[in-house]
Amino acid sequence: MSDAPITQDLVTIPRKLPEGGKINLVGLTRAGLRDALLAMGTPEKQVKMRVNQVWQWVYFWGVRDFDSMTNLAKDYRAKLDATFEIALPEIVSKQVSADGTRKYLVRIAGGHEVETVYIPEEDRGTLCVSSQVGCTLTCSFCHTGTQKLVRNLTAGEIVGQIMLARDDLGEWPEPGTGTGEQGPRLLSNIVLMGMGEPLYNFDNVRDAMKIAMDHEGLSMSRRRITLSTSGVVPEIAKCAEEIGCLMAVSFHATTDEVRNKLVPINKRWNIATLLDALREYPRLSNSERITFEYVMLKDVNDSDEDARRLVRLIAGIPAKINLIPFNEWPGSPYERSDWSRIERFADIVYKAGYASPIRTPRGEDIMAACGQLKSATERSRKSRKEIEAEVRSG
Known part of the structure; x- marks a missing residue:
């Protein structure tokens, strides 16, 4: 009997949702969040700090809107809002x-x-x-x-x-x-x-x-x-x-x-x-x-x-x-x-x-x-x- 991992023909729903085309931050790992923030245009030298800030707002404080992320500049919050969403089941x-x-x-x-x-x-x-x-x-x-x-x-x-x-x-x-x-x-x-x-x-x-x-x-x-x-x-x-x-x-x-x-x-x-x-x-x-x-x-x-x-x-x-x-x-x-x-x-x-x-x-x-x-x-x-x-x- 093979010990190879089992695979199943199951569809995983993509992170980018058709309505609005925004990427859901919930479920992104730290590495995934880093890649997404870089793709949005976050400077490389800032990305580690931005990952930590966004991560804490989403997973420690439970914040669902970017306007509440008060330690981020307003223009950066606007970019986040245009690119991402924080959506739960x-x-x-x-x-x-x-x-x-x-x-x-x-x-x-x-x-x-x-x-x-x-x-x-x-x-x-x-x-x-x-x-x-x-x-x-x-x-x-x-x-x-x-x-x-x-x-x-x-x-x-x-x-x-x-x-x-x-x-x-x-x-x-x-x-x-x-x-x-x-x-x-x-x-x-x-x-x-x-x-x-x-x-x-x-x-x-x-x-x-x-x-x-x-x-x-x-x-x-x-x-x-x-x-x-x-x-x-x-x-x-x-x-x-x-x-x-x-x-x-x-x-x-x-x-x-x-x-x-x-x-x-x-x-x-x-x-x-x-x-x-x-x-x-x-x-x-x-x-x-x-x-x-x-x-x-x-x-x-x-x-x-x-x-x-x-x-x-x-x-x-x-x-x-x-x-x-x-x-x-x-x-x-x-x-x-x-x-x-x-x-x-x-x-x-x-x-x-x-x-x-x-x-x-x-x-x-x-x-x-x-x-x-x-x-x-x-x-x-x-x-x-x-x-x-x-x-x-x-």
């Missing part, structure tokens, strides 16, 4: 769960939609970010997997989800103050666990996370960013080297027979191949440990023997195991494991020396929980029978 709707979880339906270029979820907790606020419209993986327990893949998100559409959430939370610092002067950050963590497989959109995800981690902008710590993959093995080492964030893997089974059904990418890179790649990740990325995501499905993967086999499989890998009670959705062929069964599974894993927290389901009342995301328009186009037929055929 559009929030079509927002739902707020009884537990405080916020789910945003976000419209991107081409009229496509993705979902972004903000989960408030006592010690953190986590944003679940999407990287693709739909998903190519068709994991049988996942609602998102029943929506066909449309295209990759651009770097601007990915980082734009972080920015629009900060808009909604009112978390941009006041001019002249720092983010730490207004108390703990409401949006402190990012998980690339929304719609799509992040490692099938590697370049755009990498650029977006580099922007998010830049200390003069959004300033998200790489240790507070977690990328979740279903197991795109050739890209795992690349992720360690070029992004360096924490890694989570959608594991969900302890035999190839079961994982082939739950996570079909396992037919290409089986459990042994995946684990070999994961053993190297903490060293390559200087990360503390791998998180193994494990959805608890009644009578499918939740036996005592599964728990013991899981412990044997991950031996030698610094790890924690997140046990996820299955979040049901219309037409799903699975049921959530009984709570006593989940606790028994967790106890076996814990006694073997691994942290095994049971994730509290969040946002279930607004279909915002893990595995439930799907664009509202796509959901509304299909009847329950159609969804069930897709599950059976998949």
